[in-house]
Amino acid sequence: MNFELVFRHWDLFLGGIWVTLHLTALALFFGFLIALPASLSLARRSRFSPLVRGYVYVFRGTPLLVQTYLVYYGLAQFEFVRESWAWFFLREAWWCAVIVFSLNAGAYGAAILRGAIKTTPKGEIDGAKSLGLSERQVTWLVLMPSALRRALPQFGNEVVFMLHGTVVASIITIQDILGVGRTVNAKYYIAYEGLLSAAALYMVITFTLVWVFRRVEKRYLRHLDMDAGKARKVPGKVTGKIAAGPMMR
């Protein structure tokens, strides 16, 4: 083992960290923008909901790697894609990754948020209506804030999952943390050091995120009394809670 080589290239790894975090943040941001309307459409069975359901099903039912390949390698085969304005983005591995990861995050986010909307207590909505709020006000001032809060734990998982998903970017030539680790490995013909450093970096980032989310949850879910200290046992059917540790989906 010789980690000196890794330390000598700390600037590469720093760049890798930046790329990974940047990619994760962009995907989550755009994914969130997709998830908001998509989840509402799913929960309310609007006209578009079959379409949205199809989108969510395809993106959740197939590997991220294949989705990325399809866009990065697949779309380039068509002449009209290469001639259209979209080619400006699609010929860049970076934008392909951003697009695919955003769509993927959007699909998972929509599914999460749909669940949270569905489990909103009916009284909350009725109460808001009886106060004379308009339909739109009920949705954006009462329903969504409440659903978003309750979806926080799953969003935390989603963030970690997305972070781990971004390693796929290294396969389409992007120099994220794993990409750098592999470059360093290949350059000096070593087997572990680059990968081990990458693994350690991912671990640090993951547990920082988990910690941050735990703090945020404590703050915003205080009213639900989730940290009351007494573990309530739910007889009968198992809810997702029991099986779900951090980043389980």
Added chain:
Amino acid sequence: MALLSLVLSTALGALGAAAKLSGSIVPRAITHAYTTLVRGVPELVLILLIYFGGQRVINQIGQALDLDYIEISKFWAGVIAIGFIYGAYLTETFRGAYLAVPRGQGEAAKALGLTPLATLWTVLLLQIMRFALPGYGNVWLVQVKSTALVSVIGLADVVGLADKAGKSTREPFLFFVAVILVYLVITWVSGLALRYAEVRANRGQEA
């Protein structure tokens, strides 16, 4: 491949859960480190580590023992890596399921004079299975999708083959769409099977 690694991860998961629940501190610490490590690091990084790193370790052992050069096949490296990773998730699933079985069940069995092994086998195991089913199905679905990653170490799974075929025919789009359909069918069928299994397992529990 997915099936083989599922077998491995189930075994690891059961072992891990048993260790995590056991009273003594050493197995608990080991499994804690195991699940923490796997959850903190992306799958692909672990697969690469196990494939390239594992190869090195085996060679060094081989050299020390004066054996010929041994090459681990990519297939088995993939199976072991994925089994190893999802074993950690199943550890948590099984642990949760075990804890979900009411304590009285085990105590009653003890009161009837059953040995611990008999208690586990005849009374608890079936109930654990019932509680573990939703989580187990979840892990299976994620696991199937993660097998796509083994194409990165050069294994000719559906993704690897499609990549090759797409490159030689210059029609990658077609082949990747086909791959997507394959995965959709797998998830769809597994979804159906799981729902059936859950309904069957919960027959006795009309809520």
